[in-house]
């Protein structure tokens with residue numbers, strides 16, 4: 232009997248065509264286990280600037296698309312660059328849209344893991360920590376694992392793919408973290424319904 236795949240939305244926090252963050256997520260999608268389905272989110276640049284005046288029900292089409300894609304998966308994997316020691320504006324913008332409607336938005340209760348990727352020697356760990364802070368404030372179930380990929384520009388092959396097996400394996404480990412957090416949530420929900 233085949234089981235439904237564990238569905239993951241992979242969100243690169245960069246619009247750059249040669250983004251190292253996107254390339255890591257592409258490698259994760261290619262090398263994910265058979266029972267995991269990883270879809271890359273390509274719509275970050277289509278989102279309007281967050282504006283509460285635009286936060287209607289329904290909201291702008293690109294925002295509703297982001298929310299629907301997040302609602303439709305079992306977990307989210309974010310790969311973030313670091314800009315000036317913090318979260319790139321385009322990613323923070325997406326997280327702010329996804330944090331609404333307050334209490335029922337797609338981040339509430341959803342397993343989310345974060346990796347930072349940088350050509351620097353620090354691996355975007357400050358940015359990744361801030362992304363986790365924002366996710367926690369938005370009600371997500373955040374995988375606690377800290378993963379920063381340093382000197383990422385040296386880890387690609389001639390075709391521009393992430394060639395470093397240890398790095399890709401570590402990123403795949405975040406999907407294991409997502410599955411564990413999702414299993415915890417399911418166990419809690421089962422316990423709650425048994426009490427009710």
Ligand SMILES: Cc1cc2nc3c(=O)[nH]c(=O)nc-3n(C[C@H](O)[C@H](O)[C@H](O)COP(=O)(O)O)c2cc1C
Nearest residue numbers: 245247250251252312313314315316349350351355
């Ligand atoms: C405005 C700006 C600020 C940056 N600040 C940092 C920084 O604080 N820390 C860091 O590790 N890299 C910093 N970088 C370099 C980025 O890590 C690098 O451009 C990286 O490749 C961006 O991610 P991407 O390859 O996924 O687009 C900065 C780059 C830009 C354009």
